[in-house]
Amino acid sequence: MGKGGDAGVKANSAATAKLEKYTWSEVKKHAQPADAWMVYNNKVYDVSNWHEHPGGAVIFTHAGDDMTDIFAAFHAAGSHNMMKKFLIGDLIVESVEHKDQKQRDFEKAYRELRSKLVMMGMFKSNIGFYIYKQVSQISMWAAAMAMMWYSENPLVHFASAMLMGLFFQQCGWLAHDFLHHQVFKNRRYGDYAGLFWGNLMQGFSVQWWKNKHNGHHAVPNLHNSSALATDGDPDIDTMPLLAWSVTQAQQYRELQADGKDSAFVKFMIKNQHIFYFPILLLARLSWLNESFKTSFGLGAASENAAIELKLKGLQYPITEKSFITMHHIWMFAYACGFGRFSFLYSAALYLTVTASSGFYLAIVFGLGHNGMATYDADKRPDFWKLQVTTTRNITGGHGIPQFFVDWFCGGLQYQVDHHLLPGIPRHNLRKTHEFVESFCKEWNVQYHEADMYDGTIEVLECLKTVGSEFVIDFVKDGPTM
Numbered sequence: 001m002g003k004g005g006d007a008g009v010k011a012n013s014a015a016t017a018k019l020e021k022y023t024w025s026e027v028k029k030h031a032q033p034a035d036a037w038m039v040y041n042n043k044v045y046d047v048s049n050w051h052e053h054p055g056g057a058v059i060f061t062h063a064g065d066d067m068t069d070i071f072a073a074f075h076a077a078g079s080h081n082m083m084k085k086f087l088i089g090d091l092i093v094e095s096v097e098h099k100d101q102k103q104r105d106f107e108k109a110y111r112e113l114r115s116k117l118v119m120m121g122m123f124k125s126n127i128g129f130y131i132y133k134q135v136s137q138i139s140m141w142a143a144a145m146a147m148m149w150y151s152e153n154p155l156v157h158f159a160s161a162m163l164m165g166l167f168f169q170q171c172g173w174l175a176h177d178f179l180h181h182q183v184f185k186n187r188r189y190g191d192y193a194g195l196f197w198g199n200l201m202q203g204f205s206v207q208w209w210k211n212k213h214n215g216h217h218a219v220p221n222l223h224n225s226s227a228l229a230t231d232g233d234p235d236i237d238t239m240p241l242l243a244w245s246v247t248q249a250q251q252y253r254e255l256q257a258d259g260k261d262s263a264f265v266k267f268m269i270k271n272q273h274i275f276y277f278p279i280l281l282l283a284r285l286s287w288l289n290e291s292f293k294t295s296f297g298l299g300a301a302s303e304n305a306a307i308e309l310k311l312k313g314l315q316y317p318i319t320e321k322s323f324i325t326m327h328h329i330w331m332f333a334y335a336c337g338f339g340r341f342s343f344l345y346s347a348a349l350y351l352t353v354t355a356s357s358g359f360y361l362a363i364v365f366g367l368g369h370n371g372m373a374t375y376d377a378d379k380r381p382d383f384w385k386l387q388v389t390t391t392r393n394i395t396g397g398h399g400i401p402q403f404f405v406d407w408f409c410g411g412l413q414y415q416v417d418h419h420l421l422p423g424i425p426r427h428n429l430r431k432t433h434e435f436v437e438s439f440c441k442e443w444n445v446q447y448h449e450a451d452m453y454d455g456t457i458e459v460l461e462c463l464k465t466v467g468s469e470f471v472i473d474f475v476k477d478g479p480t481m
């Protein structure tokens with residue numbers, strides 16, 4: 001397969017010939033990685049088998065669909081130049097029957113809002129803000145290290161471990177901003193900063209994170225298109241531990257050799273609202289494991305990611321591997337008190353860091369999307385409605401002040417606004433939010449926010465409801481419990 005996949009060949013001839021015209025139903029037929037057509041501003045592109053795409057397998061989440069808005073969300077201006085070689089024709093606009101005039105006006109309006117925010121300078125980062133964030137990060141890390149180095153008091157050691165957990169969480173938000181290219185125009189600089197805060201300090205692989213997180217942004221709360229596919233939102237792919245919808249549990253059941261739920265799955269999903277918090281405590285262990293596997297070529301999260309890794313490898317192979325290794329070395333030295341502590345005491349400290357960090361990160365992720373709408377792959381709405389209805393903003397409340405929420409959630413308290421416009425730096429999200437909220441009101445799009453307490457209750461209620469529906473579903477399917 002050459003550069004540009006199969007499409008490069010076809011499109012080169014298209015560049016010289018007159019462009020074909022295609023109906024929407026024809027585009028929809030090409031919805032697989034091996035046969036992938038996409039629409040951008042009413043032009044049709046063929047990116048079949050383009051596993052070398054610099055953004056990775058996420059491109060195939062929009063095979064057979066309109067990519068206009070998701071393309072705008074992810075790309076630098078220069079990426080348009082690369083599109084030409086994939087162009088195969090024009091879309092016959094009248095054939096898009098599922099959109100009435102109101103829908104077309106709505107899409108036009110949200111694209112205009114985006115342009116307005118660009119003109120207002122909302123996408124420009126404030127370097128002073130990011131210098132301050134990085135200096136405060138380094139200070140937090142130095143404080144946690146010093147507490148472990150100088151003190152012989154177990155209370156100080158465990159306080160240090162909790163602080164280190166918080167440090168990892170805040171590293172997550174920093175790497176997130178850099179890797180969404182919110183901070184630097186030159187994307188390489190964003191990647192380098194991401195490698196520093198992600199791989200070296202936090203222990204997470206940049207490539208693993210980009211694949212997973214960009215996939216999540218492209219299709220939030222979307223189910224896989226079939227039990228065998230891995231084209232849905234990776235962030236809700238939490239079976240057999242948690243099911244965010246009965247569809248997810250059913251898809252998992254279909255994958256089993258005997259087509260039945262095991263006793264473990266039944267027990268877990270039925271009681272998932274009880275296990276939610278304990279599972280969050282283990283989240284970091286799972287992310288560390290996946291990061292390690294990605295960096296050292298020991299596995300990939302999806303079939304497409306595996307093909308992509310095989311074809312083009314890691315973007316930063318040496319840095320990924322060496323930074324992850326260095327992370328585990330410094331973290332090991334820290335947890336064993338630089339050689340002073342027993343094995344069991346060190347393990348307890350390590351687990352405290354890991355559990356607290358997993359909890360701090362996952363609680364914010366959960367508040368962002370869990371318990372919000374989930375969609376079947378073939379029923380997803382337009383870009384704006386998909387992002388808004390699957391996402392929850394977090395406010396202060398129930399005694400938790402807004403300034404703490406702003407700091408703790410690292411910008412993701414404006415999760416809705418961030419999902420619609422992932423390139424906007426976090427310090428501009430409050431202003432952006434005013435425009436997004438009034439736009440949603442004007443166009444009658446349901447927009448949701450809750451404080452940390454109410455939001456967590458909503459998440460637990462969702463788990464409980466899905467757990468109960470799941471019990472009804474598996475009893476209907478033939479009880480074996």
Ligand code: HEM
Nearest residue numbers: 054055058059062067070074075076079082083086214218
């Ligand atoms: C013909 C279609 C497409 C072309 C020619 C294309 C091209 C590119 C290019 C040149 C880059 C690297 C430069 C940059 O970051 O802007 C890139 C990155 C990226 N693309 Fe695409 N792309 C296409 C479609 C898509 C679609 C449909 C998605 C999502 C559903 C997507 C997701 C991404 C992401 C997430 C990145 C950023 C990766 C990073 O931060 O390292 N692309 N793409």
